[in-house]
Amino acid sequence: xxxxxxxxxxxxxxxxxxxxxxxxxxxxxxxxxxxxxxxxxxxxxxxxxxxxxxxxxxxxxxxxxxxxxxxxxxxxxxxxxxxxxxxxxxxxxxxxxxxxxxxxxxxxxxxxxxxxxxxxxxxxxxxxxxxxxxxxxxxxxxxxxxxxxxxxxxxxxxxxxxxxxxxxxxxxxxxxxxxxxxxxxxxxxxxxxxxxxxxxxxxxxxxxxxxxxxxxxxxxxxxxxxxxxxxxxxxxxxxxxxxxxxxxxxxxxxxxxxxxxxxxxxxxxxxxxxxxxxxxxxxxxxxxxxxxxxxxxxxxxxxxx
Ligand code: SIN
Numbered sequence: 001x002x003x004x005x006x007x008x009x010x011x012x013x014x015x016x017x018x019x020x021x022x023x024x025x026x027x028x029x030x031x032x033x034x035x036x037x038x039x040x041x042x043x044x045x046x047x048x049x050x051x052x053x054x055x056x057x058x059x060x061x062x063x064x065x066x067x068x069x070x071x072x073x074x075x076x077x078x079x080x081x082x083x084x085x086x087x088x089x090x091x092x093x094x095x096x097x098x099x100x101x102x103x104x105x106x107x108x109x110x111x112x113x114x115x116x117x118x119x120x121x122x123x124x125x126x127x128x129x130x131x132x133x134x135x136x137x138x139x140x141x142x143x144x145x146x147x148x149x150x151x152x153x154x155x156x157x158x159x160x161x162x163x164x165x166x167x168x169x170x171x172x173x174x175x176x177x178x179x180x181x182x183x184x185x186x187x188x189x190x191x192x193x194x195x196x197x198x199x200x201x202x203x204x205x206x207x208x209x210x211x212x213x214x215x216x217x218x219x220x221x222x223x224x225x226x227x228x229x230x231x232x233x234x235x236x237x238x239x240x241x242x243x244x245x246x247x248x249x250x251x252x253x254x255x256x257x258x259x260x261x262x263x264x265x266x267x268x269x270x271x272x273x274x275x276x277x278x279x280x281x282x283x284x285x286x287x288x289x290x291x292x293x294x295x296x297x298x299x300x301x302x303x304x305x
Contacts, residue, residue, distance in 0.1 A: 004018075004019045004033055004034070005017070005018045005019045006033075006037045009045065010043075010239040011236075012138075012237045012238060012239050013041055013042035013137065013139050013256070014041060014042070014043045014044075014239040015037060015041035015045070016044075016045045016046075016047065017034060017037065017045065017046050018047065018048075020046065022046060022049050022056060022060045022248070023051070023056050025059065026060075026063055038064065038250060038252060039252070042137075042239075042251065042252045042255060042256060043137050043239055043241070043249060043250070043251045043252070043256070044249070044251075045241065045249050046247065047244060047247050049124060049247070049248050050125075050246030052124060054079055054081075054082045054273070057122065057124055057248070057275060058082065058085065060248070061120075061122040061250075061275035061277065064119070064120045064122070064250065064277050065119045065120055066277060066278045067084045067275055067276070067277060067278070068084070068111070068118060069084060070083055070276070071184065072111055072181075072184050072185055073181075074177045074180050074181060074184075076093070076177060077099050085274065086100070086274045086275075086276065087100060087272075088100045088260075088273070088274055089101065089271040090266060090269060090271075091127075091269050099174060101266075102168070102169035102172060102262065103260060104258065104259060105167075105169050105259065105260060106168040106208035106209065106259060107138065107206075107207045107232075107258070108208060108209045108257055108259070109140075109207055109253055109257045110253045110276060111276065112162045112190060112207060112210075113162045113163060113164040113185050113188060113209055114185055114188065114283075115188055115284070116281070116283075117205075117254075117283075118253045118278065119253060119277040119278060119280060120250060120252055120253055120254075120276070121253060122248055122249070122250045123135075123248065123250075123251075123273070124246075124248045125243045125244065125245055125246065125247045125249075125271075125272055126271045126272065127270065128243045128244070128245055128269075128270055128271075129265055129268035129270055130268060132263040132265075133243060133262075134240055134241060134242050134261050134263070135240075135241050135243070135249070135258055135259070135260050135261065136233075136238050136240045136241075137238065137239050137241075137251055137258040138233045138238050138257050139255065140203040140204045140205070140206070140232055140237075140255050140257060141196070141199075141201050141202070141203040141255045142236075143204045143206075143228075143231055143232035143237050144203045144204040145201075146231075146237075147231070152193075155193055157191075158214070158215070159189050159190065159213070159214045160189070160190060160192050160206075160210045160211075160212065160213045160214065160225075161189055161210065161211045161212055161213075161214065161286045162190055163209060163210075163211040164181055164185040164187075164209070166208060166209040166210070166211060167181075168208070186285055187211065187286040188283040188284065189214065189284050189285070190205055190281075190283040191205065192228075193205070194255070194281065196255055197254070197280050201255070203255040204228060204232055206228045206232050206257070207229065207232075210225055211291075212290060213225065213291070216291060217292050217294060218290065218292065218293050219294055220291075221291045232257065233257070233259075253276075254281075
């Protein structure tokens with residue numbers, strides 16, 4: 001039995017978990033308590049894990065779901081010998097600039113551009129800049145629940161297209177790898193409102209990697225997405241984590257989005273290892289074509305009259 005302590009860190013979400021030795025398997029009771037705390041606090045911080053081996057990081061992450069082997073990612077971005085670990089780092093790899101040096105720079109839900117957005121992620125901080133390089137999460141359940149009933153009804157059946165090309169900074173990466181990412185991840189459709197498979201609560205699936213809402217014109221889509229994203233990421237719903245080397249942060253990707261802030265000296269290393277757990281919900285491939293423009297609507301109306 002571990003001397004487990006769970007200390008809330010934020011109003012919107014976040015708690016710190018201490019008293020665990022993550023180099024060893026969790027017993028069933030401890031695992032259940034941590035899992036329940038995770039469902040309740042959404043983002044959990046486990047400090048003091050700098051020494052964890054990749055195998056221990058993977059074993060710990062498995063407590064929260066089946067691990068993704070990152071078919072959606074270029075192999076160059078994974079830890080050598082461990083397909084389960086994505087290296088999010090600004091340190092050069094094999095003498096070349098890291099392809100994940102600007103990962104996570106706009107608000108997103110992990111892998112929403114794939115058919116199965118992640119269930120969860122466990123991100124381990126191995127190296128960090130002296131200041132900055134924080135990560136912020138937004139609680140999308142709170143965001144949904146604080147919409148008016150009318151707005152909830154408006155978006156209830158809406159679906160949106162998630163597009164890997166909207167990952168901020170993609171154009172700074174190796175064109176061959178970007179082409180590979182695009183090939184692996186054609187645009188996909190997900191509902192705008194999700195029901196959490198474990199808590200039953202509804203949340204918004206928005207973020208800055210959504211190109212448009214199906215059935216709306218481009219202008220309507222941008223206006224509604226702009227409002228929903230601004231609402232979802234307003235400070236009341238946000239938890240901000242200031243990393244310490246050795247922190248593992250575990251988040252529930254089914255009801256949050258997050259952003260990795262570039263507010264640090266890029267000559268200093270920021271080196272993180274991420275395990276992702278496979279999501280339960282499946283989207284579908286988007287049919288080709290963006291939202292209709294106003295001009296196209298005018299032509300449609302003109303051809304009918
Ligand atoms: C991510 O988007 O998963 C990376 C987050 C971070 O590096 O803080």
